[in-house]
Amino acid sequence: MSQLAINFTDIPSEHRVRELFLAAQDVQARAYAPYSHFLVGAAILTPTGNTYVGCNVENAAYPVGSCAEAGAIAAMVAGGDTEIAVLVTICDSAEVGTCCGGCRQRVREFAKSDTPIYACGPDGIRAVFTMEQLLPTSFGPENLVGFVS
Secondary structure, eight states: OOTTOBOGGGSOGGGOHHHHHHHHHHHHTTOBOTTTOOOEEEEEEOTTSOEEEEEOBOOSSGGGOBOHHHHHHHHHHHTTOOOOSEEEEEEOOSSOOOOOHHHHHHHHHHOOTTOEEEEEETTEEEEEEEHHHHSTTOOOGGGGBTTBO
16 A cells, blocks of 8 residues: 555545545556556536536547546536535546646636545545645636636
């Protein structure tokens, strides 16, 4: 187990992190990553209690692949939700794996600054971040209030 591993019993139960971890782990196994072999799964919990998952999907034309977080967000929006209460990601890297820069901004669109983001490996939770920690002083929808009608 990683030195940064956090026990599920240390996490507030309302975050349903163990359930989200298992959902992310399940969808990670279905990721399509024939080029990098870097499988990623993501699970989102919304304030309405719904869970949405996504996995990375690579493409021979690298720029048109999609990240697990992007897939979970697309599923969330398609499901009628527009707010992330909790995000769990999982990858098999030896180090803590966090959202890429693009996904940090994607998540930010639907998350608050204090939204918890759990970075997991196969051994469980490796680190917990808030949205603000992953993307400090970020630009989000509220920055456009009054500019967009």
